Amino acid sequence: MKTLIHKDKEFIEAVIAKCDVCYLGMADTDGTPYVLPMNFGYKDGTVYLHSAQEGRSISILERNPKVCITFSTDHDLVFQHPEVACSYRMRSKSVIGWGTVAYEEDYDKKIEILNILMRQYSDKEFRYSDPAIRNVKIWKVELEEVTCKEFGAPHKK
Numbered sequence: 296m297k298t299l300i301h302k303d304k305e306f307i308e309a310v311i312a313k314c315d316v317c318y319l320g321m322a323d324t325d326g327t328p329y330v331l332p333m334n335f336g337y338k339d340g341t342v343y344l345h346s347a348q349e350g351r352s353i354s355i356l357e358r359n360p361k362v363c364i365t366f367s368t369d370h371d372l373v374f375q376h377p378e379v380a381c382s383y384r385m386r387s388k389s390v391i392g393w394g395t396v397a398y399e400e401d402y403d404k405k406i407e408i409l410n411i412l413m414r415q416y417s418d419k420e421f422r423y424s425d426p427a428i429r430n431v432k433i434w435k436v437e438l439e440e441v442t443c444k445e446f447g448a449p450h451k452k
């Protein structure tokens with residue numbers, strides 16, 4: 296088994312499409328890291344998130360809006376010998392992306408983005424109440440750099 300680096304956009308987007316959570320890393324100006332699990336949507340190179348209007352993450356992002364987002368899927372524990380710890384591997388695929396958080400304030404665009412978020416989880420059509428749209432904070436992270444690795448890929452025969 297080996298580790299592969301993937302640069303193909305379709306492969307990378309397929310990994311992201313399979314994830315139901317991302318891990319969003321922030322860095323405060325004193326260097327303190329802060330990583331949150333978050334639900335997300337993705338379209339055309341941009342990750343979309345939503346949150347309350349206030350909180351520790353929003354405060355950190357006011358000081359430093361740069362983030363790093365990790366996605367990971369297809370986790371599968373495999374081994375060559377059940378008694379040998381170093382023969383165990385976690386097959387998996389993961390993507391890391393970097394970007395800067397910007398907020399969407401336009402009412403109709405917020406609905407479009409919420410639809411992108413919901414499509415990550417469901418094929419249904421959704422309606423949103425007026426206060427829900429006004430109160431939600433919508434984050435956009437255009438990915439400036441992306442890397443993708445596949446762990447435990449079988450060697451080709």
Ligand SMILES: Cc1cc2nc3c(=O)[nH]c(=O)nc-3n(C[C@H](O)[C@H](O)[C@H](O)COP(=O)(O)OP(=O)(O)OC[C@H]3O[C@@H](n4cnc5c(N)ncnc54)[C@H](O)[C@@H]3O)c2cc1C
Nearest residue numbers: 315316331332333334335344345346347349350351352353
């Ligand atoms: C699977 C999953 C998906 C989620 N999806 C979303 C989402 O889409 N949008 C969203 O807004 N939130 C989501 N959350 C919650 C999210 O992780 C944060 O808790 C939330 O966004 C509040 O963050 P904050 O920085 O405003 O926290 P604050 O309310 O300001 O947090 C106060 C303190 O609580 C602690 N804390 C905050 N969050 C967590 C946490 N997750 N785990 C342990 N300790 C914590 C920290 O020490 C922090 O200093 C999700 C959580 C999980 C587990």
